[in-house]
Amino acid sequence: MTMVSPLSLGEVLELTPKKFGDDRGFFSETYNHESYSIAGITHEFVQDNHSHSAAKGVVRGLHYQLTPRAQDKLVRVVRGAILDVAVDIRKSSPTFGHWVSLVVSAEKWNQIFVPKGFAHGFVTLEPNTEVIYKVTALYSPEHDRSIRFDDPAIGIHWPDVGEFQLSEKDRNAPLLADAAVFD
Ligand SMILES: Cc1cn([C@H]2C[C@H](O)[C@@H](COP(=O)(O)OP(=O)(O)O[C@H]3O[C@@H](C)C(=O)[C@@H](O)[C@H]3O)O2)c(=O)[nH]c1=O
Numbered sequence: 339m340t341m342v343s344p345l346s347l348g349e350v351l352e353l354t355p356k357k358f359g360d361d362r363g364f365f366s367e368t369y370n371h372e373s374y375s376i377a378g379i380t381h382e383f384v385q386d387n388h389s390h391s392a393a394k395g396v397v398r399g400l401h402y403q404l405t406p407r408a409q410d411k412l413v414r415v416v417r418g419a420i421l422d423v424a425v426d427i428r429k430s431s432p433t434f435g436h437w438v439s440l441v442v443s444a445e446k447w448n449q450i451f452v453p454k455g456f457a458h459g460f461v462t463l464e465p466n467t468e469v470i471y472k473v474t475a476l477y478s479p480e481h482d483r484s485i486r487f488d489d490p491a492i493g494i495h496w497p498d499v500g501e502f503q504l505s506e507k508d509r510n511a512p513l514l515a516d517a518a519v520f521d
Pocket residue numbers: 387389398399401402411458459460476477505507
């Protein structure tokens with residue numbers, strides 16, 4: 339059975355699937371529609387993504403897609419480790435602009451569920467980190483948005499990983515105050 343615990347922003351969840359080790363290696367159900375539904379994740383996932391980041395200190399984010407292509411995300415790491423971050427960007431939320439972070443790693447074999455209405459990003463804590471995640475809406479470049487990972491108004495405590503490496507798009511992302519967000 340997958341263990342589930344809400345993080346300090348309660349809609350964001352940590353899940354830890356059971357791992358069955360034996361002489362050959364291990365087996366693990368990393369998603370099961372029935373047990374995840376019982377845990378509160380009843381969402382229908384329609385796309386699986388896989389990213390590789392060669393270096394420690396690669397930042398991807400903060401990303402989200404706008405309605406009607408907003409995505410819930412179920413994120414895990416199969417090699418290496420990340421500090422994963424979710425920021426509440428729902429204007430009407432009492433926790434608008436608040437963030438939560440969690441180390442997600444191949445070693446911990448944990449997952450983070452980031453619902454719609456949150457911007458998502460991570461920094462790699464090890465070289466050659468591979469992140470796999472399921473999403474509930476298809477990629478749509480027209481709805482795809484980015485917010486500055488180091489927006490002082492959000493104030494995320496990024497770890498000391500040396501120099502951050504970002505895409506051009508993420509370097510030029512707007513601040514939260516200038517971004518289109520959720521109602
Ligand atoms: C996200 C995405 C990108 N792409 C393409 C567009 C582009 O040419 C290339 C790289 O895209 P990006 O630079 O946006 O990739 P990346 O910076 O890894 O974007 C991802 O970051 C994490 C934090 C998330 O939460 C994801 O939802 C996604 O936004 O891949 C797709 O074809 N499908 C997709 O679903």
